[in-house]
Amino acid sequence: MDPTHMLWSGWGDPGRAAxxxxxxxxxLGELLGVRPADGRPVELTAIEPPVCRLTSExxxxxxxxxxxxxxxxxxxxxxxxxxxxxTTDLLRIRAGAVGDAPDAVVMPAxxxxxxxxxxxxxxxxxxxxxxxxxxxxxxxxxxxTHGCFIALDLRAMNRLTALDTVSRTAALQPGxxxxxxxxxxxxQGFTLGHFPQSYEWATIGGFAAARSSGQASAGYGRFxxxxxxxxxxxPEGTLDIGRAPRSAAGPDLRQLVxxxxxxxxxxxSVTVRVHPAPETRAYEGWSFGSFxxxxxxxxxxxxxxxxxxxxxLSDETETMIGLADPGSLGTAxxxxxxxxxxxxxxxxxxxxxxxxxxxxxxxxxxxxxxxGEAPGxxxxxxxxxxxxxxxxxxxxxAFAETLETxxxxxxxxxxxxxxxxxxxxxxxxxxxxxxxxCHVSHVYPTGASLYFTVLSAQGDDPxxxxxxxxxxxxxxxxxxxxxxxxxxxxxxxxxxxxxxEIGPLGVAxxxxxxxxxDPSGILNPGILLPPAQSPPTGARR
Numbered sequence: 001m002d003p004t005h006m007l008w009s010g011w012g013d014p015g016r017a018a019x020x021x022x023x024x025x026x027x028l029g030e031l032l033g034v035r036p037a038d039g040r041p042v043e044l045t046a047i048e049p050p051v052c053r054l055t056s057e058x059x060x061x062x063x064x065x066x067x068x069x070x071x072x073x074x075x076x077x078x079x080x081x082x083x084x085x086x087t088t089d090l091l092r093i094r095a096g097a098v099g100d101a102p103d104a105v106v107m108p109a110x111x112x113x114x115x116x117x118x119x120x121x122x123x124x125x126x127x128x129x130x131x132x133x134x135x136x137x138x139x140x141x142x143x144x145t146h147g148c149f150i151a152l153d154l155r156a157m158n159r160l161t162a163l164d165t166v167s168r169t170a171a172l173q174p175g176x177x178x179x180x181x182x183x184x185x186x187x188q189g190f191t192l193g194h195f196p197q198s199y200e201w202a203t204i205g206g207f208a209a210a211r212s213s214g215q216a217s218a219g220y221g222r223f224x225x226x227x228x229x230x231x232x233x234x235p236e237g238t239l240d241i242g243r244a245p246r247s248a249a250g251p252d253l254r255q256l257v258x259x260x261x262x263x264x265x266x267x268x269s270v271t272v273r274v275h276p277a278p279e280t281r282a283y284e285g286w287s288f289g290s291f292x293x294x295x296x297x298x299x300x301x302x303x304x305x306x307x308x309x310x311x312x313l314s315d316e317t318e319t320m321i322g323l324a325d326p327g328s329l330g331t332a333x334x335x336x337x338x339x340x341x342x343x344x345x346x347x348x349x350x351x352x353x354x355x356x357x358x359x360x361x362x363x364x365x366x367x368x369x370x371x372g373e374a375p376g377x378x379x380x381x382x383x384x385x386x387x388x389x390x391x392x393x394x395x396x397x398a399f400a401e402t403l404e405t406x407x408x409x410x411x412x413x414x415x416x417x418x419x420x421x422x423x424x425x426x427x428x429x430x431x432x433x434x435x436x437x438c439h440v441s442h443v444y445p446t447g448a449s450l451y452f453t454v455l456s457a458q459g460d461d462p463x464x465x466x467x468x469x470x471x472x473x474x475x476x477x478x479x480x481x482x483x484x485x486x487x488x489x490x491x492x493x494x495x496x497x498x499x500x501e502i503g504p505l506g507v508a509x510x511x512x513x514x515x516x517x518d519p520s521g522i523l524n525p526g527i528l529l530p531p532a533q534s535p536p537t538g539a540r541r
Contacts (some may be wrong), residue, residue: 006078006134006201009041009094010394011387013200016529020392028398032433034457037397040186041094049078049101053148058124062106062150064390065116070156072105079104081151084136085387086493087401090366090394090464100142102129102151109156111268114233117152118266122235128152129524130262132203133177137402138491140210140261144526147245152266154205160184161269169228171271174205190274193309193346196487200384205267210489211259213449217385217442218302219309220275222487224258228272232257234517256513261489262524264517278346282356283310285375286341286368291315292413295440295448297366299409301359302443308359309453310344311443312379315416317438318453339527341368342379399432401466403475404441406449406486415480416450422476423454426469432456442486449486490528499530 007014009519028034052073062069072078082088082101103126106112127149129141132177143149154175162171163185170190178199185191194207194214202212207223208230214220229242241253257264288294294313301307319340343359345352360370383452393400407415420436427434434456442449452473459465474484484490484497499507511532514521 007391008044010391011085011201016385016388017391018388020336020389020396024071025396028393028396028455028457032398032435032455032457034396034398035088037458040395042096043091044076044079044167044204047075047079047096049075049082049098052078054103054126054150055124055148058120058126059104061120061124062066062104062117064108064114065120066108070107070109072107073103077105078102078151079129079441081134081141081153084134084139084142086137086139087390087394087399088466089137089139089142090391091458091462094394103148103435104150105131105153107153107156107447108151111231111233111238113342114152114154114266114268115238118233118235120524121150121522122518125520125522126150128262128266129521130154130205130266131207132174132206132209133198133201135202135206135209136489136491138219138485138493140487140489140491140524140527142492142526143524144492144531154203154266154268156291157268163188163190163274165190168274169271170274171229171269172204173269174203174208174267176204178202178204181513185274186277188510189277191277191471192226193275194223194226195383197384197386204270204272208258208267208270209261211487213442213487215312215441216309216344216346218307218311219344221440223272224255225268226272227254227258228273229269230254230257230267231269232266233268234265235520235522238519239517259489261528263528264514264523266523279348281344281346281380282352282373283342283344283376283380284356284373285371285379286343286363287338287371288313288341288366288368289338291339291416291438293367295409295412297363297368298341298443298448300362300366302448304362304447305358306355307443308343308355309346310342311440312448313341313440314339315438317435318439321435321437338369340375342376344376393455394458397458398450399456399462399466400453402451402453403470403471403473404449404451404486404488405482405484406442406447407480407482408447411481412448412450415477415482418476418480419450419452419473419482422472423452423469426472427454427456427465430459430465430468432459432465450482492526495526495528495530498528 007463078101079098082098127143127145129143129151131151131153156173157173159173193216196212196214211224213222232239319337345355390400423436424434437453439451440448441451484494490498
């Protein structure tokens with residue numbers, strides 16, 4: 001999938017876009033005051049980015065490294081590399097607002113070229129934004145600079161470079177997209193097992209840089225759990241980190257790079273653990289009378305042994321609306337809807353059979369009602385389609401956005417209520433009634449992740465309205481003991497919340513790391529870290 005074929009004004013494959021069913025648009029009008037609107041984007045050919053600010057000397061330096069054909073300054077390339085795919089990103093680009101487009105798109109072929117480009121950009125004071133699939137939803141591709149910057153597109157670095165079948169590890173280049181990586185591994189009988197909602201477009205490098213978590217995390221773990229080694233290019237040189245499964249040789253520098261979102265360096269190789277490709281996959285649905293009862297059941301599975309590969313629970317609102325299965329939107333919910341849990345199993349036939357038996361016993365003990373395989377299989381069929389639904393909602397004047405967090409099990413009930421209240425109250429203050437849905441998306445023995453979806457009318461200024469609601473939700477998350485981001489990353493949207501989470505000393509430590517690796521401050525400036533505070537008079541840095 002060539003990234004130039006991704007819908008520039010929305011999500012994914014333009015051929016998969018579909019309008020909302022009429023019953024859905026009618027309900028949105030009645031419930032939320034959504035009125036028919038021509039929300040179609042301007043024509044791509046009508047968008048003109050600002051004049052390229054790359055000096056002739058800087059462009060010549062970069063061109064000598066990667067070749068003239070790999071330095072793009074045309075309008076379409078720059079527009080397609082502008083920002084990410086949050087709803088506010090899409091609203092702005094659909095209106096033709098590209099004032100923060102990169103000045104050029106540079107496509108290196110290997111680690112050495114990345115290293116040389118970073119050094120050249122450091123000399124010429126050109127900021128660098130690493131670009132994989134362009135799927136950030138937290139402002140991770142919008143540098144906090146009004147100066148010249150390039151998008152460093154890693155699409156050409158898309159190979160499986162090594163496979164250790166004895167240790168079960170694979171070295172992957174950062175530009176590989178999820179399906180491409182899976183196809184290469186499947187050809188050797190393996191799987192990575194990482195399937196986030198962005199799977200079809202996001203890249204291996206992006207998974208590592210943002211600490212991604214996939215829908216099968218209960219069985220395979222988060223992406224940062226999978227990483228055994230990294231190679232990183234920085235303006236100051238190369239970091240090769242990770243040489244054993246576990247080590248007591250000081251702090252683990254892999255953890256410093258994972259989640260750093262290009263602020264410390266550009267990941268050029270990721271070595272991950274892999275698994276034999278599963279012989280059998282099975283998905284099923286369960287119903288619980290309440291979200292609290294379902295949470296207790298999921299907690300028991302997470303704490304009492306190995307949980308299923310996939311384990312998700314929708315609250316009453318999400319279940320009623322049918323967001324767990326976007327293809328069912330517009331159809332009436334079944335009797336006694338309750339809360340839908342999706343459970344999935346992967347492995348050999350014997351493993352799956354035994355795992356299902358144990359899981360069924362646990363879920364029934366907690367009041368679960370088995371719904372058969374149909375709900376699970378429908379979820380699996382549509383598991384990557386929700387972002388397309390958002391595009392259709394924007395087309396008719398509705399607003400849809402998501403946010404997520406995680407907390408310890410004891411904090412989850414209050415976190416759930418407080419975030420929902422913060423969102424609905426903030427939007428109501430803007431005159432916008434809303435629907436807030438939630439599901440448990442990832443579970444651990446000690447806690448879980450909550451994933452919220454918010455739906456309202458766009459109102460007169462949807463970007464401003466959402467900024468207020470998102471700020472209120474972030475404050476509620478931190479006050480309730482949650483983390484500002486479980487798997488979407490920090491970017492610029494969560495930067496202030498992250499600083500509050502780790503405290504001033506933590507921020508200072510990370511600035512010290514950035515100063516050593518990126519002394520000119522060219523790497524994704526404004527992302528992850530707030531601007532460094534000036535030291536007091538007489539202080540040393």
